[in-house]
Amino acid sequence: MNKNILILTGSPRKNGNSDMLADAFMKGAQEKGHIVNKIEMAKLNISGCNACEMCWTKDRACVQCDDMTKIEPLLESADMLVLVSPLYFFGISAQLKAAVDRFCAYCVGSCKKSLNIKESALIMCGECDEERFFSGAIDTYKYTADYMKWKDRGILIATSVSAKGDVLQGDWLTKAKAFGTSI
Numbered sequence: 417m418n419k420n421i422l423i424l425t426g427s428p429r430k431n432g433n434s435d436m437l438a439d440a441f442m443k444g445a446q447e448k449g450h451i452v453n454k455i456e457m458a459k460l461n462i463s464g465c466n467a468c469e470m471c472w473t474k475d476r477a478c479v480q481c482d483d484m485t486k487i488e489p490l491l492e493s494a495d496m497l498v499l500v501s502p503l504y505f506f507g508i509s510a511q512l513k514a515a516v517d518r519f520c521a522y523c524v525g526s527c528k529k530s531l532n533i534k535e536s537a538l539i540m541c542g543e544c545d546e547e548r549f550f551s552g553a554i555d556t557y558k559y560t561a562d563y564m565k566w567k568d569r570g571i572l573i574a575t576s577v578s579a580k581g582d583v584l585q586g587d588w589l590t591k592a593k594a595f596g597t598s599i
């Protein structure tokens with residue numbers, strides 16, 4: 417069955433390494449007939465959660481008026497969520513984390529629109545040459561998926577990827593495309 421896949425990317429670097437991984441995954445998933453939307457968090461203005469506990473008290477998920485409203489309809493219609501980020505100080509980028517923290521509105525008792533996301537995946541890249549340096553980000557993703565009741569469809573970690581275009585070396589993009597095709 418064709419899925420509606422939402423990819424949220426976290427890098428501010430246009431056509432950077434993680435962006436290319438996201439595009440390769442998207443190509444693979446589209447070849448399988450899935451509908452894929454990719455949104456770059458760094459192009460949006462999304463603040464972190466204010467912990468004000470005012471979710472859904474207005475006619476929307478959050479009282480903050482920012483670009484989160486642009487991704488909410490896509491979030492609410494997605495079957496699968498793919499988080500794509502460069503490794504920034506052993507975690508996902510702040511731009512992506514801010515959006516993830518705002519999922520809080522969909523976890524409160526007063527939630528008026530539930531998410532239909534059933535599955536998720538994580539794609540990351542970083543300068544470090546060993547996957548263990550990504551463990552903080554991987555744990556964050558795994559606990560989040562577990563908490564949100566998303567089935568983890570896999571994690572792709574591209575190591576030793578630093579300068580723009582480094583991801584073209586090796587077979588990272590082939591792996592990312594195959595990952596997309598596997599969905």
Ligand SMILES: Cc1cc2nc3c(=O)[nH]c(=O)nc-3n(C[C@H](O)[C@H](O)[C@H](O)COP(=O)(O)O)c2cc1C
Nearest residue numbers: 427432433434502503504505506542543544577578
């Ligand atoms: C603010 C910042 C923090 C970073 N922190 C790490 C890190 O903790 N570990 C690592 O391996 N690479 C780190 N990097 C390197 C990036 O993860 C790496 O260059 C990556 O390929 C960038 O992906 P992009 O082209 O998609 O932006 C950092 C880069 C920046 C700008």
